Amino acid sequence: MDWMRAIDGYCERVGPEYWSEPVNAITNAAFVIAAIVMWLRVQRSEARAELGLARLLCGVLALIGLGSYLFHTHATLWSAVADTTPIALYVLLYIYVANRAYWGMPWYWAIGATTLFFPFAYMTLPLFERLPVLGVSAGYLPVPTLIALYAVALRQRLPEVARGLAICVGILMVSLTMRSVDIPICGVLPLGTHFLWHILNAIMLGGMIEVYRRHVQAQQG
Template identity: 55%
Template structure:
């Protein structure tokens, strides 16, 4: 594989060069800004998530400037890492599972995502972002299952699901709307995704601050 091969997969990129996607590149600062804003109030695994959130912005920024295969890897790996850490934290805090069981649940996200992604790939309108759609589906399942046990957490996860779905729509219609929107809509994926990932950390933090309050 040629790790330096150029990738042109977005409406805004009309040619080679570091400045070929200005909106897509600059909006990655949103991830770093949200991470820095949440950091002072974060504790434990929340800080790990904040750190990875900042790295997501850096990795995505590299991809939308260099637009190479290696930069694409720098873009997607931190996202996967964030998901795995969050699933682990959710299992540990929301369900009260042991560290080992929580970690196993996080690892099982990978085969789940691969299988569900194949299903989304054949659904009309979902193929473009088929590898991402399993994520809001899983968050929704957690929200549904926690509706009686932790209603506040459930509501927070449901909000996260909605934001991520809107974000994925923006990512998916980028090419289709290119003829009428020269900058495309991928930059909205960055802004909405930064909001959503920050919100998910906030859901964890709020739950941590109310451990003594029984919900329901």
């Protein structure tokens, strides 16, 4: 496997140079800012002793920014792995958090339920690949689908959590749209729209941590 193989998949990139995607690279700071903001909110929470997993999510959120920065500067296969690995870790960690905090599962059941995301993604991916426009982001679409299912399922049990998750789904769908139309509208907007995927995703991922923080805070109250 050629780990140094160049990858050019974004409108803004016009060459192999390190700063060929300056806006896509710099906007990854949004993830780090969101991580810092949420870290401070968690630390100031009265329930901070119960929010160890929230702090872990904040750390992974910062790593998402770093990994994406590496990808949009180096644009190689190894940096693509650095980009996607923290995202996958965040998704799996939050599913575990949701199973523990929102459904009250013991840790072993929560881990088992988290692993079900893999067959869920595998089964739904072919359907998402057929979608117009959003099909290019099919690999990400199982995530908002699962969050939406959790929101619906929790609407009676935890209405505030369900509302927060639903809002995050809305933000994520707009974010995925910006990711998906980056190449199609490149001729009209040479900068592309991928940078909006970074900004909106940072807001959404930080928001998911906030939903969890508020839930734990309410439980403690």
